Amino acid sequence: MQVELEDRREAGSITGTIATPVPILGEAAPVVPMAPAPAVASAPAPAAIPAAVPASTLTSASTSASTSASTPVAAPTPALRPLATITPESPAALSTRGLTVTVKHRGVVKTLLDDVGFDVPEQSLVAVIGPSGSGKSTLLRALTGSRPADSGEVRYAGRELCAEYSLLRHRIGLVPQDDVLHAQLTVKAALRYAAALRFPQGTTAEQRERRIDEVLTDLRLTEFEGNKVATLSGGQRKRVSVALELLTKPTVLFLDEPTSGLDPGMDRDVMRMLRCLTDEGRTVLVVTHSVAELQACDLLLVMAPGGGVAYYGPPQEALPFFECETWADVFLAFSCRRGYDWAGAYRSSVYHDTYSATSAVESSGATTLPSPRSSSEDFGPGASRERNAASATVLPIPATAAAGPPKTSAPTSCYSTPRAAQGWGSQLRTLIRRYLAVIAADRGHLWLLAALPMIMGLLSLAIPASSGLAAASGGDTNTDAPTVLLVLAVGACLTGAANAVRELIKERGIYDRERAAGLSRSAYVMSKAIVLGVITATQTIVLSAICLLPRRLPAHGLLISGSAVPELMLAAVLLGVTSMLLGLVVSAVVRTTEKTMPLLVLITIVEVVFCGSLFPLFHSPALEQLAWLSPSRWAVAAEAATINLPTIMGPPQGRTTTDPLWQHSILQWGADIGMLVVLGTACVALVLRLLRRHESSLLRGC
Numbered sequence: 001m002q003v004e005l006e007d008r009r010e011a012g013s014i015t016g017t018i019a020t021p022v023p024i025l026g027e028a029a030p031v032v033p034m035a036p037a038p039a040v041a042s043a044p045a046p047a048a049i050p051a052a053v054p055a056s057t058l059t060s061a062s063t064s065a066s067t068s069a070s071t072p073v074a075a076p077t078p079a080l081r082p083l084a085t086i087t088p089e090s091p092a093a094l095s096t097r098g099l100t101v102t103v104k105h106r107g108v109v110k111t112l113l114d115d116v117g118f119d120v121p122e123q124s125l126v127a128v129i130g131p132s133g134s135g136k137s138t139l140l141r142a143l144t145g146s147r148p149a150d151s152g153e154v155r156y157a158g159r160e161l162c163a164e165y166s167l168l169r170h171r172i173g174l175v176p177q178d179d180v181l182h183a184q185l186t187v188k189a190a191l192r193y194a195a196a197l198r199f200p201q202g203t204t205a206e207q208r209e210r211r212i213d214e215v216l217t218d219l220r221l222t223e224f225e226g227n228k229v230a231t232l233s234g235g236q237r238k239r240v241s242v243a244l245e246l247l248t249k250p251t252v253l254f255l256d257e258p259t260s261g262l263d264p265g266m267d268r269d270v271m272r273m274l275r276c277l278t279d280e281g282r283t284v285l286v287v288t289h290s291v292a293e294l295q296a297c298d299l300l301l302v303m304a305p306g307g308g309v310a311y312y313g314p315p316q317e318a319l320p321f322f323e324c325e326t327w328a329d330v331f332l333a334f335s336c337r338r339g340y341d342w343a344g345a346y347r348s349s350v351y352h353d354t355y356s357a358t359s360a361v362e363s364s365g366a367t368t369l370p371s372p373r374s375s376s377e378d379f380g381p382g383a384s385r386e387r388n389a390a391s392a393t394v395l396p397i398p399a400t401a402a403a404g405p406p407k408t409s410a411p412t413s414c415y416s417t418p419r420a421a422q423g424w425g426s427q428l429r430t431l432i433r434r435y436l437a438v439i440a441a442d443r444g445h446l447w448l449l450a451a452l453p454m455i456m457g458l459l460s461l462a463i464p465a466s467s468g469l470a471a472a473s474g475g476d477t478n479t480d481a482p483t484v485l486l487v488l489a490v491g492a493c494l495t496g497a498a499n500a501v502r503e504l505i506k507e508r509g510i511y512d513r514e515r516a517a518g519l520s521r522s523a524y525v526m527s528k529a530i531v532l533g534v535i536t537a538t539q540t541i542v543l544s545a546i547c548l549l550p551r552r553l554p555a556h557g558l559l560i561s562g563s564a565v566p567e568l569m570l571a572a573v574l575l576g577v578t579s580m581l582l583g584l585v586v587s588a589v590v591r592t593t594e595k596t597m598p599l600l601v602l603i604t605i606v607e608v609v610f611c612g613s614l615f616p617l618f619h620s621p622a623l624e625q626l627a628w629l630s631p632s633r634w635a636v637a638a639e640a641a642t643i644n645l646p647t648i649m650g651p652p653q654g655r656t657t658t659d660p661l662w663q664h665s666i667l668q669w670g671a672d673i674g675m676l677v678v679l680g681t682a683c684v685a686l687v688l689r690l691l692r693r694h695e696s697s698l699l700r701g702c
């Protein structure tokens, strides 16, 4: 193996200088040769290593070419050097033991993670690979608390994730597979809003700007800071996602397939960036499908089908461990030998004893941590570098990382300081500003928002209603008035629900990530309700003005003498806003954006059927009570009360009495309006409840 590595160093600069920082930091990268690999000893054999592939199918590595597939062979026996001596004083950045995740699928219990345990030393870059469905994403979710394991434990610097989640979550950075960025915003604006939401209370705007400039420089994004995220390449977008996470200086950074869909050059670029982030003092764990750049990592975790660990150790020793020449051979072996106990083979190897079984976790959960720092220290100018230099560790470091520039300790002390998150009001203001910026950035959508109520208002004028909403002359009944109210109700419902029905689901990924980073659920929902409420109210006023003003109207309202228009408009606006909140409920229920359109149609039809002006609902058991749940029922009733519809229309066909909810009295009008407010409030409570339902058990408590 030694020879092979030396050959690789000569063959190309990439593999030969894997610990070299690429010029991400804006300076020329010094060429640093790769650290020597651990020496391979000849004896003793630690364990039977899987003859991973049938000889007939695959070509084995030279050391195992003669090995039969069915005969377990002795492993090449490396004299392994522990990556880090993890003691209570210098804990692993991350330790896991016995992580097991099961789900019940169609009555059958399925194990997604099977007794997974490993230690990640501070300042190491760990890649996680494995065949599709082997549990890599499940592992990431268990490590970050977004779906805690059913059993086992995860410790950060000795602190148990489930027990101290509210403390630890601010120190865990996660770059999910899908971009969690508002594509309409510029890079700098996206970072500004994220900083305003995530930085601790008391951080000044100047400190935030300085930190944003730091990460932009570190990730070579300065030249793109004015570009919209949507216009960036996949690799650049991934760098922005990483920048966003780095703003708060997480101690451990997780990335879920950051290179999927990127070309090999981008793949290398991203992996080199991760190498640099590690060399600067962070601990990085990356789930990847790409095996081309594994040399850049300090440790490699290979997941086996069934969710067990098939290998955890130095990447350069993985293929010899599996006795394969290529990763394609290893993955083929995984699929060919379904029943093989890959995890058992690994557990009985020396790699398990060296890289998975030496943890402070096993000895004690209590770790001695350096004294706490203040929150503002985190974000002061150049804080990280100074801090890292000050807390330089004596931990032995991984082979490849050892070849890089002098490394410094990850700031374990930060775990001990709870950070004061931004206040609710501050989060709400930031969220409202960001939402408005996102809406304003989409000119086409803005035009549509403006045009929709005008078009619907003009169309409503096509309804022939010579008496408008007033009493017909000559003692006749006005039977057109209910149709005008119906059209106004449909317009308000459609406007409100259409505004909201996609708004939560389309940014569920962003919300999930921000929620884990400290966002208040209620501030988020209120920001949506306020912005969409104002937009919907404005649209409904325009719609009602066009629909009502050209028509004959009663001279007085119930509350306001001189005009019925303000009362009619108020009912229409409340209907629009309540329907918008109903749209948010739909958006919180569904799991995909596609499902929102059929449900929008359904909401509209339900509101039309139950509005009360299409056919009489009163004194119709069940139907009448069901209609109470429809906002349109109460809005039309309030409008009918204002214009005294029972008198100008008379009893509906086949009935001798009129709708009791339409009674021309201030009390009834107030009750109708009050019910709209109650339904709107119930919708907000339901949205909060539904969002909570999607969250992990750890987040629900925060």
Ligand SMILES: Nc1ncnc2c1ncn2[C@@H]1O[C@H](COP(=O)(O)OP(=O)(O)OP(=O)(O)O)[C@@H](O)[C@H]1O
Binding pocket: 103, 104, 105, 110, 112, 130, 131, 132, 133, 134, 135, 136, 137, 138, 139
């Ligand atoms: N809620 C669930 N119910 C049933 N099975 C599930 C559930 N969630 C995940 N799985 C299954 O668990 C296994 C592991 O899924 P996971 O997404 O962690 O795998 P992965 O290694 O990340 O896959 P990929 O590389 O394709 O992303 C898969 O077989 C998946 O179908």
